Amino acid sequence: MPDTAVTAPKGGVLSAIATIFSKGPAKPGESYGAPGQGSSVAISVASSLGLFLLWYAVTALGLIKPLFLPSPAMVFAKFVEVATEGFGGSNLLQHTLWSMSRVFGAFFAAALTAIPIGIFMGVNRVMRGIFDPPIEFYRPIPPLAYLPLTIIWFGIGETSKLILIYLAMFAPMALNARAGVRSVSIEQIHAAYSLGATRVQVIWHVILKGAMPEILTGMRIGIGFGWTTLVAAEMVAAEAGLGYMVLNASEFLVTDVVIMGIIVIGIIAYLFDLLMRWIERVLVPWKGQM
Numbered sequence: 001m002p003d004t005a006v007t008a009p010k011g012g013v014l015s016a017i018a019t020i021f022s023k024g025p026a027k028p029g030e031s032y033g034a035p036g037q038g039s040s041v042a043i044s045v046a047s048s049l050g051l052f053l054l055w056y057a058v059t060a061l062g063l064i065k066p067l068f069l070p071s072p073a074m075v076f077a078k079f080v081e082v083a084t085e086g087f088g089g090s091n092l093l094q095h096t097l098w099s100m101s102r103v104f105g106a107f108f109a110a111a112l113t114a115i116p117i118g119i120f121m122g123v124n125r126v127m128r129g130i131f132d133p134p135i136e137f138y139r140p141i142p143p144l145a146y147l148p149l150t151i152i153w154f155g156i157g158e159t160s161k162l163i164l165i166y167l168a169m170f171a172p173m174a175l176n177a178r179a180g181v182r183s184v185s186i187e188q189i190h191a192a193y194s195l196g197a198t199r200v201q202v203i204w205h206v207i208l209k210g211a212m213p214e215i216l217t218g219m220r221i222g223i224g225f226g227w228t229t230l231v232a233a234e235m236v237a238a239e240a241g242l243g244y245m246v247l248n249a250s251e252f253l254v255t256d257v258v259i260m261g262i263i264v265i266g267i268i269a270y271l272f273d274l275l276m277r278w279i280e281r282v283l284v285p286w287k288g289q290m
Contacts, residue, residue, distance in 0.1 A: 052072065055069075059071035059072070067255060070256040074256045075263070078254075078257055082260065087248075087257060088240070088244065088248045089239065089240065092264070095241055095242050095244070095245045095261075096268070098238075098241040099234070099243060102165060102230065102234075103230055106162050107219075107223055107226055109162070110169035111173060111219060113170070114169070114170045114173035114177065115219075117131055117177075118173065118178040118180075118215075119177050119178070119207070122179075122180070122211070123203060123207060131174070135171050138167070138171070139172075139175070143233075147233075150163050151236060157237070161233040161236075164233045165229050165233050168226055169222035173215075173218040173221075175218070176215060176217055176218025176219075176221065177211060177215050177218055180210070180214025180218075181207055183211065184206065184210035184211060185210070189202055192205070212283060212284050216276060220276045223269070223272060223273070224273075227268075230242065231246060234247065235247060242265050243261075245257065246258050246262065
């Protein structure tokens, strides 16, 4: 009976594409390889270059007016200009430092409060009953909806900005920490108790470590919400910041500054996400192995 199995074409471009998108080699003990196994660095680089070349081609051919989509050269020139001469009363470094101080200040405050509360929600029904309703109530509300309330309560200074970003980060961090606690195997908890562990020891050595992958995921999601809320936070009475720079430029149709600010925010957020991935590999190397 003839073999009807479909095989990748040998040689040529199709073979190279098939190799890139094929699943990675199987690890010891695996028959067919885990889903998504293998490095995606080459694909990511190719995808990024493809988007950049598309942007360059569209602007070079004049398919879109520079007012709506400036060329990469125009954006780079504006990057150099803002970095050296400034925009809106501050240079690019000052705008970046202001935004980073707001986002990461709120991030660390949220991590210090949301993660313990999420863990307590997972291990104690009283804490879950207290915190679950308010968190679930405000979680789907866009930050712009309660921005006026934060201004009324805390004024137009830095406090209202930090609180707005903090609230955007708090819910995903707390809920992910709670989900991590609930995902810990009950067999591991029973085994620890049978070996004489106290409740505090079980929480610290079993539950906290078992919930760590979800906690780190919540931190990555939280910082993303923080950056998306930054522009809203800097809408009111801000004198510097990347969000302030983007909003100020949009009012005068300075599109190259808008795109430059978006790129800077994206690069900073992506670099922090890479740092969190590295921390995840160090702290929870067993993730995905159980």
